[in-house]
Amino acid sequence: MSARKLSTAEIMVALSLVLWGYVVQPLVATFQRSLEGKGLLAEYAPFFDFHSVQNEAMRGSLWISFLSVICAGVVGTLLAVLLNRWDFRFRRIYQALVLLPIALPPLMGVKAFYLLYGKAGTFPQLLGGIFHGNPSDFAITGIAGVLLVHTLTMYPYFYLSVAASLAQSDDSLEEAAYSLGASRIQTWIRVLLPMLTPPIVAGALLTFMSSMASYTAPLLFEVNNVMTVQIANNAATQASLASAVAVVLAIISVIFLIVIRGYEARRVYRTQSKGGARRRQRVSGAWANVMLFISALLSTLVLILPIAMIFLLAFSKNYSWRTAPLPSEYTMENWIRLFSLSDAWAPIRNSVEMSAIAVAGAVLLGVTCAYVIARTKSRGNAVIDIAMMLPWALPGTVVAFNLIVAFARPSVFSFGQVLIGTYWIVPLAYFIRFSPLIFRSTSSSLAQLDPALEEAARSLGASWWTSFWRVVLPLVRGGIAGGVLLAFVAGVGEFVATIMLFPKLKYRPLSIAINDELNVGRWGTAACLGAIQVLLVLAVVILMRRVEDRSTIAHNT
């Protein structure tokens, strides 16, 4: 009827086209590719055959994910309760340190774990020396190694959701339970734990999905019978097998995406009363204090070690680490080389550049999508929402594989070009993977924005565009910035999809350079690049804090 309705419809069509072209259609292409070999039945039946490699990989992935949920769940929940319900010395410092794993770059981080606990690692060597045994008897290898990495990198999913729930929880509920005659233990079992169920389930779903998608940890700890490794190993040689595995993994991920969405919609426990911050119990008694102190110290030490290892290695001489617990010679050479040779600097420039291109596109898509969904009541919204979040749920390996299949030949969506082997395939993959991050953070900002503000601006004479530019954007700036920085962090560290896609040496980004250096044994050079990733992430986190501080002036309507 009016001009504005027409343009909303046009935007919807444009969004659908983009999502179809770069998200859904590549997935469909992978499915078609899987049928080009032996056909539907022959390709998918083995998943149900206990003795097939496909079934073994699927069981492997599910089993590791299940164990990861348990381990990360126990660690994350305990840490959250410990640091948020009790007060003790240096609690605030631990609270900051406990989120360190988020800053761990994917590839170099896992390598650091490997160098600390794996074959011929620091700890096995130390223990071997102390007990006069063979170091490899003390090494953590195989599935145990993968689990260690998963636990220590994924427990923040539990920690963050449980801590947020504890911070919101209402003292009066606990007091009510006591006043009704419940003992301390009864209160925990019947009141506090049920309230923690939603955040724990949310953490479990995220951990399970991330474990299914995990590629680097199984790769380094040489666990080959998981689905991600199977896809990567067979991508070139047995494309129809790899395609089928990718499709099955995608289906599992989509199921999880739908479960998570449904669960989030159903989460009901909210605080009813206002009031000040929660009171924390101050721990009294020397013993309890010492115990808490030691456990907090130990757990944070474990968390700091991988990052400490990266920085230590960055100052070590290449090939200087043979059979000692730690490298034996140290030098500034890695850093000097980095800042003096343009070749050495190129990966950093590539990573930043590719991430920046991807983020620019992702902002356009993510913000438009978030705004359209928040402000229209169209039936297509749910479909667009799911398509938008799909790449977030898909493992990086699957996203990369889909792109390989879809853009190995000219397509409308690549303007008639073959994208595989060109510079643009990597930013495209980043764009697809990171749009959901910006979409989500913008959506949650928009959800807090009172629609009456826009109506007020319009009634005061502002055109739609003026009101968007001068009222909506300034108020959701924090949300957009949060998403941008998250996406940027992920882009600088990206390894899983990049390793399958990157075109040539000239265009290799950070993670690939690190991988290459590790493969030829130049651990010092690799760690130096890894340290740069950590520093970039930290810089971005600090920046994010500042933006958030400035944008919290806003909402109190």
Place this chain on the structure above:
Amino acid sequence: MTVLTLEALSKFFQRAGLVVDAVNLRIEDGEFFTLLGPSGCGKSTILRMIAGLEEPTSGRILFGDRDVTFAPPNQRGIGLVFQNYALFPHLTVARNVAFGLEVRKLSSDEITKRVTAALAQVQLEKLGQARVDQLSGGQQQRVALARALVIRPQFLLLDEPLSNLDAMLRGETRTMLRAVHNESEVTTIYVTHDQEEALGMSDRIAVLSGGRIHQVADPKDIYERPATRFVASFIGRNNAIEATVIRLQNDMVTIQFANRSELTVNTKQRAPGVELAAGAKVVACIRAESLCLSANGQIDGTLSDIEYSGSGFACIVKSNLGNLKIEVPMSVQLPSRGETVHLSMSAAAVHLVQP
């Protein structure tokens, strides 16, 4: 100057159904006009359609001769005050007020001048540089009003502007709104569910229920001559008693209640459309304050509930005509709860409506 006309305006929502049902209204220039009704009666939807925030399903909206039915809100020249004020949290008080002038691209001298004047009008001249979240609810309300008035709108639309204020502030703000209206002479359309606000402030009131207009009249007529049973029950403490017409002589009509008592009233004391042939069913409306305790009253009952109201007592009497609300002034000796009482009604206070 401008007259606002609504012609057969309707709005249909997928979920809620027909919220506004063929509403016709003519709001005169300079009027303080109130849309009054319970929540869900469609009054806010009408306001939002006038503002251009909703599109009507059918019907027309005219500002003077100009058809604005589908004009975007920014081309209507209206000032809108929201229930929750909708102040821009990222702008200072002065920048909030300046917003409408800035988008009109006025010179900065002119903007400064008009913003200062607008803030003075609502007694906030000192808070121009304050952040919006530093203000109290009452102050935010006044900023919202200044922001709407500063653009010199053709119509000032207020959507339940007092509902988030406490009782004392509400009184003060009412006085201020009247003063602002008198001074600026801007046609004001006020939406509320509070009959006291409506009666106290308006030049005319439209009472709505279920998307339809039940009555448009000045406050005195609304109170004393309700057009329908709904209006009678929505405004004030009112009793609706069913009765049957037994005699019509000249301009006097005699009705009989369920307890066989009879009452003769003037035929003028009825809403339009009430049929007065013998045997016709009518509803007699009588305000709580017009029912008196009297030893020889024709209505018998027992006093079942007493509430002290400051100026007197608000009571409920269980009578042979159903539960009746009465008001007893302090000067009258009040029987205690459970005692038998007799009530009389003065014929002049009765108003007949359709059942």
